[in-house]
Amino acid sequence: xxxxxxxxxxxTRGLWGRARRELRAELAGHLGERVxxxxxxxxSADEAERQVLRELGAPEQVSVGMxxxxxxxxxxxxxxxxxLMATVLFAALPQGLAQVKGIYSYSQEGGATGYLDFEQxxxxxxxxxxxxxxxxxxxxxxxxxxxAPRPSLDTHWWLKPGLTLGxxxxxxxxxxITGIRDSGADLRLSGWKNPTLNIGAAKIQLxxxxxxxxxxxYQPTVGAGMGYGSDPFRSLEPNGNxxxxxxxGPLAANHIYAMVTATFNDWYxxxxxxxxxxxGNIMLMTNINQAQAGAIQFRIDNDASNFKLVxxxxxxxxxxxxxxxxxxLHQWSSKNPAPALLLELSGKFGAxxxxxxxxxxxxxx
Amino acid sequence: MTSPLPNSPDxxxxxxxxxxxxxxxxxxxxKYGLEISKLAQDATGGYFDLxxxxxxxxxxxxxxxxxxxxxFQTAPRSGSPVKVYTLTGSGGRELQARQRDFQTFSTQLGxxxxxxxGGL
Numbered sequence: 001x002x003x004x005x006x007x008x009x010x011x012t013r014g015l016w017g018r019a020r021r022e023l024r025a026e027l028a029g030h031l032g033e034r035v036x037x038x039x040x041x042x043x044s045a046d047e048a049e050r051q052v053l054r055e056l057g058a059p060e061q062v063s064v065g066m067x068x069x070x071x072x073x074x075x076x077x078x079x080x081x082x083x084l085m086a087t088v089l090f091a092a093l094p095q096g097l098a099q100v101k102g103i104y105s106y107s108q109e110g111g112a113t114g115y116l117d118f119e120q121x122x123x124x125x126x127x128x129x130x131x132x133x134x135x136x137x138x139x140x141x142x143x144x145x146x147x148a149p150r151p152s153l154d155t156h157w158w159l160k161p162g163l164t165l166g167x168x169x170x171x172x173x174x175x176x177i178t179g180i181r182d183s184g185a186d187l188r189l190s191g192w193k194n195p196t197l198n199i200g201a202a203k204i205q206l207x208x209x210x211x212x213x214x215x216x217x218y219q220p221t222v223g224a225g226m227g228y229g230s231d232p233f234r235s236l237e238p239n240g241n242x243x244x245x246x247x248x249g250p251l252a253a254n255h256i257y258a259m260v261t262a263t264f265n266d267w268y269x270x271x272x273x274x275x276x277x278x279x280g281n282i283m284l285m286t287n288i289n290q291a292q293a294g295a296i297q298f299r300i301d302n303d304a305s306n307f308k309l310v311x312x313x314x315x316x317x318x319x320x321x322x323x324x325x326x327x328x329l330h331q332w333s334s335k336n337p338a339p340a341l342l343l344e345l346s347g348k349f350g351a352x353x354x355x356x357x358x359x360x361x362x363x364x365x
Numbered sequence: 366m367t368s369p370l371p372n373s374p375d376x377x378x379x380x381x382x383x384x385x386x387x388x389x390x391x392x393x394x395x396k397y398g399l400e401i402s403k404l405a406q407d408a409t410g411g412y413f414d415l416x417x418x419x420x421x422x423x424x425x426x427x428x429x430x431x432x433x434x435x436x437f438q439t440a441p442r443s444g445s446p447v448k449v450y451t452l453t454g455s456g457g458r459e460l461q462a463r464q465r466d467f468q469t470f471s472t473q474l475g476x477x478x479x480x481x482x483g484g485l
Contacts, residue, residue, distance in 0.1 A: 028446075029437075029445040030417070030447065032444075033445060034399055035443065057417060064418075065422030065423075069425045069426045331436070
């Protein structure tokens with residue numbers, strides 16, 4: 001192995017996927033550029049390479065430093081997330097509906113997501129005629145009015161990780177909503193701030209007006225509409241690497257819209273033993289918002305700021321195909337823009353979850 | 366008689382102010398790692414010698430925080446792809462905040478140096 005190859009391998013040791021490929025490319029660029037400089041001073045290629053490697057120092061210093069940037073903090077035994085930030089949200093609500101508080105939390109493992117108060121959710125289900133028995137992490141939920149195919153849900157299968165805050169237990173909103181949907185319940189979300197979760201005839205008011213929490217409520221409807229085999233979804237995280245984009249066109253006031261685009265992020269699924277299963281290099285980024293008459297604004301990941309709206313889910317998926325080679329470094333640009341979808345959401349969870357808004361009718365502002 | 370400037374800062378002092386140094390260098394024009402390292406050396410007569418082992422982790426940390434944005438471009442001499450870093454809007458604000466903090470710290474520390482024997 002050549003000295004440069006050995007250096008790059010050692011300097012990127014411990015990193016995985018995109019982080020490793022990008023750092024390797026970045027260090028190789030540094031080496032290549034410095035070697036070219038030294039060769040202008042009449043050093044041979046071998047001499048220049050040796051000098052640059054001396055200048056760079058020990059590769060372990062790079063790998064140790066990078067691990068501190070790119071590794072994921074450990075998750076506690078109970079599955080509770082390392083809580084970096086939690087915002088309790090409240091708002092004036094109409095009387096008479098069962099209310100469930102939503103909070104926001106960010107974790108390296110789960111990203112940005114909303115959580116629902118377990119005890120309040122339990123009370124709301126019971127008020128609506130259902131029943132929840134057992135503790136939050138091992139509860140059985142019998143949904144009101146659902147007889148088939150799965151009249152009850154067991155949270156230990158699908159509600160981890162949850163979190164505890166101020167003595168109260170919260171469950172991931174997207175997992176909870178997806179679980180209810182998968183039970184066969186007739187499920188629909190309506191409204192934006194303090195939206196209503198309709199389970200059959202039962203209505204549960206979700207107490208939230210923060211965009212991050214509202215996005216976690218509606219995101220499962222987008223995933224359901226994209227169909228089986230979709231790339232994994234992630235909500236935009238308020239991490240500083242986001243910009244804004246605005247559209248005008250025939251957008252209905254107070255209707256809910258989603259913008260979906262793609263970013264290059266390595267991901268993989270694991271089984272119960274932590275063994276890696278399938279994976280990929282593309283994650284779909286969504287941002288969901290309520291329109292004003294004729295106008296809407298979304299947050300967008302800066303990595304996908306060069307995007308092109310497409311007119312169908314099939315076209316969207318086809319446009320991503322050339323970029324699935326994980327051995328190559330991909331980046332969106334004005335010449336190779338990310339495909340993007342603008343969707344009008346119905347609040348339902350199925351093939352009728354959204355309609356694609358035609359790019360021809362929409363103008364980027 | 367005054368002592369000459371040391372050839373390099375104390376490593377802990379450098380580590381503690383590395384983000385401020387990098388954000389300062391990235392003001393104005395986008396730069397890639399080798400350029401950043403050379404500019405730090407050239408502008409300070411070799412006082413700031415940023416090693417690769419601390420430079421790249423710090424740049425990635427700043428990128429993750431959203432203070433800089435990295436984009437691969439083709440390098441001028443070798444034609445290799447190099448990652449060029451640009452200061453973002455929030456990075457500019459962070460730089461201003463850190464500059465203020467540093468100046469305040471330095472001013473207050475200076476007051477302690479000027480204390481005469483016997484206190485205030």
